[in-house]
Amino acid sequence: MRFDILTLFPEMFVSPFAGSILGKARERGLIDLQVHDIRSYAPGKHRVTDDAPYGGGGGMVMKVEPLALALEALAMPSEAGPVILMSPQGAPFRQEIATELAVCERILLICGHYEGVDERVREHLVNRELSIGDYVLTGGELAAMVVVDAVARLIPGVLGNSESARADSFAAGLLEYPQYTRPQKYRGWEVPEVLVNGNHREIENWRRRQSLLRTWRRRPELLAGAELSEADRTFLRELEAAEKEDRRETRPGR
Numbered sequence: 001m002r003f004d005i006l007t008l009f010p011e012m013f014v015s016p017f018a019g020s021i022l023g024k025a026r027e028r029g030l031i032d033l034q035v036h037d038i039r040s041y042a043p044g045k046h047r048v049t050d051d052a053p054y055g056g057g058g059g060m061v062m063k064v065e066p067l068a069l070a071l072e073a074l075a076m077p078s079e080a081g082p083v084i085l086m087s088p089q090g091a092p093f094r095q096e097i098a099t100e101l102a103v104c105e106r107i108l109l110i111c112g113h114y115e116g117v118d119e120r121v122r123e124h125l126v127n128r129e130l131s132i133g134d135y136v137l138t139g140g141e142l143a144a145m146v147v148v149d150a151v152a153r154l155i156p157g158v159l160g161n162s163e164s165a166r167a168d169s170f171a172a173g174l175l176e177y178p179q180y181t182r183p184q185k186y187r188g189w190e191v192p193e194v195l196v197n198g199n200h201r202e203i204e205n206w207r208r209r210q211s212l213l214r215t216w217r218r219r220p221e222l223l224a225g226a227e228l229s230e231a232d233r234t235f236l237r238e239l240e241a242a243e244k245e246d247r248r249e250t251r252p253g254r
């Protein structure tokens with residue numbers, strides 16, 4: 001898959017995409033990551049990429065022209081594939097969107113900056129806008145890196161063990177179960193007995209229940225969209241009932 005990133009700060013992308021899994025995926029030709037300096041597409045001697053907003057007010061606005069010219073030069077009109085603007089106003093980036101994007105041949109990401117981006121970029125140049133969370137970053141670069149990372153790891157062959165992409169948090173709509181590795185006992189902290197007894201059915205059962213428990217405690221809203229078996233639902237009903245009982249017992253005056 002090819003990722004094109006349009007940014008005012010191309011140097012920010014060098015190290016995050018050089019090492020570790022993404023670096024190896026690039027070396028192996030599984031992903032092609034092209035980072036482009038928006039400034040180099042800006043016309044004029046000064047290569048201006050921002051200007052004051054019409055109507056007044058503080059801050060600067062990213063100009064439409066350098067972005068339009070960059071997209072033309074990269075032969076990436078919005079019909080050719082996802083042209084994504086990274087901004088806090090975008091749709092929340094979620095695992096399902098990463099999965100959806102992971103089958104594309106090519107994705108282009110634009111990193112917004114300054115006080116905002118000329119609205120005509122949204123109206124005419126991009127077909128998608130994504131936010132990585134309800135907070136404001138200094139620019140879209142870190143957000144674009146998050147999207148590239150989350151999408152790239154889903155491409156077959158990028159992760160050494162395809163098992164880990166399948167079982168991890170969110171892949172099944174639930175949070176991941178707890179993991180342990182050696183030693184079995186450290187400072188008196190022990191690994192749960194079930195994991196060392198070698199009974200694979202019991203281990204699978206325990207892991208499923210831990211996933212459900214963790215999701216129920218930390219992110220209960222995810223349960224509505226998760227694929228649940230009848231046994232899962234029974235377990236969740238038991239959790240609810242136990243919690244109700246707990247509340248009843250600890251109510252003051254009893």
Ligand code: ADE
Binds near residue numbers: 130132133138139140
């Ligand atoms: N640019 C600034 N803040 C952002 C966010 N939360 N998500 C995506 N792009 C951004």
